[in-house]
Amino acid sequence: MAEWDAGTKSTVQKIPLLKTKAGPRDKEGWANRLKEEYTALIKYVQLNKGSDQDWFTISSNKEGTHWSGKCWYIHNLLKYEFDLEFDIPVTYPMTSPEIQLPELDGKTSKMYRGGKICLSIHFKPLWSKNSPHFGVAHALCLGLGPWMAAEIPHLIDTGIISHKDK
């Protein structure tokens, strides 16, 4: 995990691991998995709030297959906020969800079509190594968080995005 900064590493270790290997097609298993997902996310959000590092909100549809929310990044004391969404892939949790920030689609080369963030080459192997015990909370912590920290300041500095009040 040389890729991630110390803060991310210590945080991810505090997110509970998930036990149930079940995807959304497995009705019974998925109900259990979903409970674990919510519980792990609640813990993660509480951790963030506790250390005053809250950086996203998230909720899912009733089936737990589509997730959406907001994520934000503070740069030079200004808050930049974006919509976030993703679907749970049919092969979840063997494969990670592909997180999308639709507003940034086409604005950065570190993104696939449709606003899917381009994760580091280290993310998928790490997910794979830890599957099926990583969940949505881990994907946000190890995927979206570091992506925003690397890309958003660059997008602001190059004038590609600007603060809503400007």
Added chain:
Amino acid sequence: MSGEGEEGPSSPGKEQQDVTHPMKAFSSELSKLQSQVQALQSTKLQEQVSKLRESVKSINERVQAAAEDLRKDAPVSVADSKGVATASKYSRAVKREKIAKMSAEVKDDNPYSRLMALQRMGIVKDYEKIRDKTVAVVGIGGVGSVACEMLTRCGVGGLLMYDYDTVELANMNRLFFRPEHAGMTKTDAAVKTLREINPDVNFESYHMNITTVDGFEKFVASITRDGDGKTPRVDLVLSCVDNYEARMVINQACLELEQTWMESGVSEDAVSGHIQMIEPGVTACFECVPPLVVASGIDEKTLKREGVCAASLPTTMGMVAGFLVQNTLKYLLNFGEVSMYLGYNAMKDFFPTMDIQPNPGCTNAACCKLQTKYAGERDRRKKAKEAKDVEVEEDAGALHEDNEWSISVVEEEAPAGAGGQGGESEAQGAELAEGIEFSMPKADAIDEKTLEENAVETNDDDDVDDLRAQLEALNSK
């Protein structure tokens, strides 16, 4: 030579002023010849010349009619400057009509003659069988679109195309799509072009994402008879997607349907690629061992990835598409040897091949079930291969070198039905052919103890709706 005033009154040379046209010049020469022949009073000669004149005249008429057609069809100006007229000759719109039966007849309007020649030469036993074959191509990008074009030109019976994306100008470094396709869905743009190339193919276009729960069900329905989700109606699925998630989805669908498929991939640095044949239960599935890729020989640390997601080259993609469809043709038409894994390292022009045996400890339950079901088939193939290797060895005699091309990841002797442990360690510790490596680690980071200490705690009485509400409540705080 000038046509002016030298011919007799019946000569067509009068209204054909422009003698620089070769046909007209020819005609005028003939006129001169005729007057000379007339002087000789030889009736026979005269008759022959008349006939010649007739034919030249009709040629002229046809050429003029064709030129007239061209002028009507082509918006290109044929006016003044030299050479423009020649260019416009090629812009006439030609429509390729449907052809009921493939013919080997060599005619300039038969697109199948060179393909059917494969049969005449004895390479393929029954080429026309391709018309009974249906192939599904998932991912119509740099590899998939080219593969579709190849299959279309080869005259495949049915072609199902899947992609969720639209054509962008940024795709123009790849083959197949043209700037005027920008904004169209990739599947519709492909159907439009391919139907013009070969209307005999039955095209189906699926603009959708197969990785969502809904998308997966639609995908499975579309490749099964009457959408029953059980009985495959395609002969082969080709994976031309660019990500691990979609490959895993195709793997899952094909395991559930016992559908043979081929996986293809180009590395993110654009200088290596591979194809892999997957027959559920008989060969390794995509989940049996971590994905195998060709080592590019480039040190990850020296590879600069800042500011880019992935590179792509039309050359590498075109080659991988070529490998993929070549293997497809061999498989569908039963000729040559179908490659189980073929890699391409563009930096060194190195093409490793290997067989990949299924992993008895595969994490996919459907795969393990099929491995038991097809144990006999694997055994049969193993014996056939051994017999063939002996033959090759005898042929090669003393010159035989170590065969680096057919190393198996898991030896067939691996304990059949052995629990996860034995199989997995076997697969991971197995020897890969030179130049091939795993692109991902296996799932082993978390042992039972770690899990126990760090696992999420849920109660059976926990209500999933309550938990969802709790999470949502945190959003508003």
